[in-house]
Amino acid sequence: MLETYIPVFLVLIIAVAIAIAIAFSSVLFGPQRPDAEKLSTYESGMKPVGTTKDRISIKYYLVAMLFIIFDIEVIFVYPWAVEFKKLFAEFGTSVFVSMLIFLIVFELGYLYAFKKGGFKWD
Amino acid sequence: MGLESLLKQDGYFTTKVDALVAWARKSSVWPMPMGISCCAIEMMAVGDPKYDIARFGSEVMRFTPRQCDLMIVAGTVTYKMAPVVRKIYDQMPDPKWVIAMGACTASGGIYRTYSVVQGIDQFLPVDCYLAGCPPRPDNLLNALIMIQDKIGRTKAADFKNAKPPELELTQRN
Numbered sequence: 001m002l003e004t005y006i007p008v009f010l011v012l013i014i015a016v017a018i019a020i021a022i023a024f025s026s027v028l029f030g031p032q033r034p035d036a037e038k039l040s041t042y043e044s045g046m047k048p049v050g051t052t053k054d055r056i057s058i059k060y061y062l063v064a065m066l067f068i069i070f071d072i073e074v075i076f077v078y079p080w081a082v083e084f085k086k087l088f089a090e091f092g093t094s095v096f097v098s099m100l101i102f103l104i105v106f107e108l109g110y111l112y113a114f115k116k117g118g119f120k121w122d
Numbered sequence: 123m124g125l126e127s128l129l130k131q132d133g134y135f136t137t138k139v140d141a142l143v144a145w146a147r148k149s150s151v152w153p154m155p156m157g158i159s160c161c162a163i164e165m166m167a168v169g170d171p172k173y174d175i176a177r178f179g180s181e182v183m184r185f186t187p188r189q190c191d192l193m194i195v196a197g198t199v200t201y202k203m204a205p206v207v208r209k210i211y212d213q214m215p216d217p218k219w220v221i222a223m224g225a226c227t228a229s230g231g232i233y234r235t236y237s238v239v240q241g242i243d244q245f246l247p248v249d250c251y252l253a254g255c256p257p258r259p260d261n262l263l264n265a266l267i268m269i270q271d272k273i274g275r276t277k278a279a280d281f282k283n284a285k286p287p288e289l290e291l292t293q294r295n
Contacts, residue, residue: 029143030215031281037212042186045206 059121066118073106140277147191147217148273149179151266154190154214156207158197161224161256165196173259178266187213192269194262195246198226199239201293208245208291217281219273221265222248225255236293245291 041048080087080099087095113119157165168175175181184190187210199207211220222242225231228251230240242248249272250265257265 029139029278031217031278031284033216033284033286035212035286037209038215040209040213042188042210042213045210047209 062118066113069106069109069113073103076102143278144274144276147276148270151178151180151192151219151269151273152182152184152190153180153192153194154187154210155183155185156193156195156197156210158195158199158203158207159226161196161226164256164259165194165223165262167259168262173263175263175266178263178270180266187211188215190214191217192219192221192266193246194221194223195227195242196223196256198231198233199242200237201239201291202237204239204242204245204291207242211246212286216284217273217276219249219269220246221250221252221262221269222246223252223262223265224257225253228252231255239291240294243289245289247287247289 077099080095084095155162155165167173169181169183180192182189187193191214193211193214195207211218220242222228226233226238227242228248230238232255234240239245250268252261252265254261
């Protein structure tokens with residue numbers, strides 16, 4: 001049973017061997033002449049400026065977190081608004097009330113963030 | 123076209139490592155598309171199925187100099203852009219070749235102005251000049267074939283003590 005898989009393993013071994021051989025042959029036959037210019041960072045031909053480990057103010061993190069409130073709100077409200085006429089004809093005012101409850105829950109979170117001073121930039 | 127044409131009968135053949143390496147090298151020229159202006163449109167056409175640069179093993183346009191052998195400078199090079207082109211050329215690994223595509227790169231073309239480099243050979247070692255404004259895609263393929271011929275004639279010893287060309291660009295006009 002297992003012998004039937006021998007060709008598959010052979011193909012795997014050959015594939016790995018060829019890949020290693022090709023990668024190694026470029027090291028073997030290719031001329032290597034590194035210099036300062038060649039080893040410098042590729043920045044589309046520009047001189048690299050500054051550091052890659054730039055620090056960003058924690059305030060942006062807060063804004064990103066608060067953005068999620070509005071993001072989730074919009075995700076739920078948009079399909080509801082698009083299909084509102086159809087839903088209203090089928091379920092009546094309960095469609096409107098359920099969305100209102102949903103929004104109130106969200107506004108509580110918004111109020112909490114506002115009370116805590118999350119929207120103050122300084 | 124390939125190696126099989128060298129086989130006279132079944133079995134094996136002998137060759138030099140130089141010839142084998144040169145054959146491998148010229149059959150997989152990876153271009154760095156330095157598309158600076160309108161010639162780049164024709165360079166893009168070369169990659170499409172009609173002209174099909176893949177027939178020559180050069181369809182892998184790399185947008186980083188680290189993996190490229192051939193720089194196709196396609197477009198008007200200004201004095202401001204020249205150091206950028208040169209830096210990208212310097213960052214390409216050896217061995218490397220350059221095609222000056224179009225009249226602007228070869229001689230400044232119609233732009234006989236203060237801002238345009240009158241021929242990129244002032245700061246780059248050009249291997250092949252390409253006439254046309256812009257050159258037809260077939261013409262770029264012709265240049266690629268000429269580059270392949272040039273690579274095919276190289277030997278390992280050619281690269282041994284090769285130094286990066288020292289060319290100084292000064293604004294004359």
